[in-house]
Amino acid sequence: MLEDKNTPRTKLEELGEFGLIDHLTKNFEIKHKSTVKGIGDDAAILDYNQEKMVVTTDLLVEGVHFDLSYMPLKHLGYKAVMVNLSDVYAMNATAKQITVSIAVSNRFPLEALEEFYDGVATACKIYNVDLIGGDTTSSTKGMLISITALGAAVTEKITQRSGAKENDLLVVSGDLGGAYLGLQVLEREKEVFKVNPNNQPDLEPYSYIVERQLKPEARKDIIELLEKLDVTPTAMIDISDGLSSEILHICKASKVGCNLFEDKIPLDPTVISAAEEFKMDGTMIALSGGEDYELLFTVDQKDFPKIKANPNLTVIGHMTDKSNGQHLIARDGSQIPLKAQGWNSFEN
Amino acid sequence: MLEDKNTPRTKLEELGEFGLIDHLTKNFEIKHKSTVKGIGDDAAILDYNQEKMVVTTDLLVEGVHFDLSYMPLKHLGYKAVMVNLSDVYAMNATAKQITVSIAVSNRFPLEALEEFYDGVATACKIYNVDLIGGDTTSSTKGMLISITALGAAVTEKITQRSGAKENDLLVVSGDLGGAYLGLQVLEREKEVFKVNPNNQPDLEPYSYIVERQLKPEARKDIIELLEKLDVTPTAMIDISDGLSSEILHICKASKVGCNLFEDKIPLDPTVISAAEEFKMDGTMIALSGGEDYELLFTVDQKDFPKIKANPNLTVIGHMTDKSNGQHLIARDGSQIPLKAQGWNSFEN
Known part of the structure; x- marks a missing residue:
């Protein structure tokens, strides 16, 4: 949270727009054959040959989507890429290229932009993605990030939200609620810091959930795991707005109902204890918290033996006829209608 | 410039994020076979088959790139699309899809967003482009627009900036300087309006240059014309920052020099008279003005007979050995080194 006042500060106008782009992107290497030409022309050139391409884009605004008082710029660069790659993986596709505009x-x-691009570069390296373009310009207030991600998959593998069928199993990767609770911890420490700037926060007990918020990982490994297990989901979405909202998206697109079992929702022990500390309900946080970037998907029942023993995957419910609606089956057996309480950026 | 205070005002939070996207995009039709799936999933799905794809993106910020006090939102939507399509055409490719984030x-x-999307829809219709995705979110200040455009071309047709050779002819479409002078007129009228809000500006004598600023057209027709004339440029770029800056981009990427002839630079009579009125030099405006979105390209001398009679195309110079440098040959025969005085957004 503390800023090092001794870091050098080079004014952006000293480089100019073209100098800035050159400077920030000079260490990015092209890794994919499909990237014929990256940065440096009016447009990048791509060759996807026989594969289908998927395209997704996100716009992140300082003060709405992120808070630089506790989000280091390097983490922000990394997370901004993750948010987009997560959408590519949610199509069961491999992410190949990104454009980054700020x-x-x-x-x-x-130096601040260098830090941001450091995070972008780390993400590109780990996730094997090429930076192929973007735009760098000035704003009248704060920082804005727009990223577009491109990916590839053969037609048979591409998984939309609309393919879920009655009796399909509902599966989620990893665990839920951590990113939201991590944000609560960071917000609380920010308030403490405002009152007493000398107070050094001890985030150690919260390291898992704080990392879920500050440095989420897109689940590329799950796409690779599904390939290895020879499972093609019938429908898939990534969890950016909370489990409830994402289930409703799949149900709407697939025209099905759903029973979600409360006792099956995977929660990390840190999430359970932090939820108690904040006097919140763990289930509610998983349903509405958002930003976990786990994958939520449906599979045919015949695929159950392939996934059942996997520690990365949890069956949390099953799809029903549309007329049954979408319900949470609580621990006491009661049925509670699911509502989309995902994050609405216009209500802030 | 005057706002109609009686138009209905629906608050965005009434619709929520998903409702808003649905509402704004419901009338967009998919026109291209390559658009397998547009809006409505984690990512769009595209099929480019044997063609190469080109990708370009731009970020526009209120107060930096546009001023809503004289830019109607519908025009802004249209222009934001043009800026991106222009980059696709500058690769000698056909624009196919766009994503629009605001x-x-x-x-x-x-109602303001509806107007903006009206302009986007008009551009999509006229330029035969599919809207395939985007993001709609809130900002803490003003309006931000991020557009990514995708296009296709066969490998042999794709024209980068790097292919210009010594003795190639330098060619520009249309005429230059209008958009910059149109901006000067609008800025002047804005100042007049501030002093006396009842003053009704007479923009009639400036209609050509004001339209060049408010409603530019990307030169899709030039790409089609080149195809018809069987001319593939050796290098191409679109003129967004001014002729001088764009020539230097081609020279740098192609490792060549250039002689640009002042008396060949195409200026519309309205541009010449408005330049005089503003006590500016027409040549300087063409060199540094920007936002004309004309195409600048080089062709082999053998193609000269194919282009020479065309009213849309003007030969303005030729490429030289790199050691000669880049020069404007003035009307009096003197050689003036070209400088990139294009618009630098960080100096504003």
Whole structure:
């Protein structure tokens, strides 16, 4: 949270727009054959040959989607890429290329952008993705990030939200609620810091959930796991707005109902204890918390033997006829209608 | 410039994020076979088969790239699409799909976004482009637009900036300087309006240059014309930052020099008279003005007979050995080194 006042500050106008792009992107290497030409022309050139392409884009605004008072710029660069790659994986596709555009006000020196691009570069390296373009410009206030991600898959593998059938199993990767609770911890420490700037927060007990918030990972490994297990989901979505909202998206697109079992929802022990500390309900946080970037998908029952023993995957319910609606089956057996309480950026 | 205070104002939070996207995009039709799936999933799905794809993206910020006090939102939607399509055409490719993301503060009612999307829809219709995705979110200040455009071309046709050779002819479409002078007129009228809001500006004598600023057209027709004339440029770029800056981009990427002839630079009579009125030099405006979105390209001398009679195309110079440098040959025969005085968004 503390800023090092001794870091060098190079004003952006010293480089100019083209110099800035060159400078920030000079260490990015092209890794994919499908990237024929990356940065440096009016447009990038791609060759997807026989594979289908998937395209997704996200716009992140300082003060709405992120808070630089506890989000280090390197983490922000990493997370901004993750948010987009997660959408590519949610199509059961392999992420191949990204474009990254940022607008910053003049309070940001070059070194801040370098940190941001450091995070982008780390994400590109780990997730094997090429940076192929973007735009760098000034803003009148704060920082804005727009990323577009491109990926590939053969037609038979591409998984939309619309393919879930009655009796399909509902499966989720990893565990839920951590990112939201991590945010609560960071917000609380920010308030403490405002009152007493000398107070050094001890985030150690919360390291898992804080990392879920600050440095989420897109589940590329799950796509690879599904390939290895020879499972093609019937429908898939990534969890950015909370489990409840995402289930309703699949049900709407697939025209099915759903029974979700409360006792099956995977919660990390840290999430359970932090939820208690914040006097919140763990189930509610998983349903509405958002930003976990886990994958939620449906599979045919015949695929159950392939996934049942896997520690990365949890069966949390099953799809029903549309007329049954969408319900949470609580621990006491009661049925509670699912509502989309996902994050609405216009209500903030 | 005047706002109609009686138009209905629907608050964005009434619709929520998903409702808003649905509402704004419901009338967009998919036109291309390559658009397998557009809006409505984690990502769009595209099939480019044997063709190469080109990808370009731009970020536009209110107060930096546009001023809503004289830019109607419908025009802004149209222009934001043009800026991106222009980059696709500058690769000698056909534009096929776009994603459109916007962030707006709560001062914008739904009706404002509808107007903006009206302009996007008009552009999509006229330029035969599919809207396939995007993001709609809130900002803490003003309006932000991020557009990514995708296009296709066979490998042999794709034209990068790097292919210009010594002795190639330098060619420009249309005429230059209009958009910049149109901006000067609008800025002047804005100042007049501030002093006396009852003053009704007479923009009639400036209609050509004001339209060049508010409603530019990307030169899809030039790409089609080149195809018809059986001319594949050796290098191409679109003129967004001014002729001088774009020539230098081609020279740098192609490792060549250039002689640009002042008396060949195409200027519309309205541009010449408005330049005089503003006590500016027409040549300087063409060199540094920007936002004309004409195409600048080089062709082999053997193609000269194919282009020479065309009213849409003007030969303005030729490429030289790199050691000669890049020069403007003035009307009096003097050689003036070209400088990139294009618009630098970080200097504003």
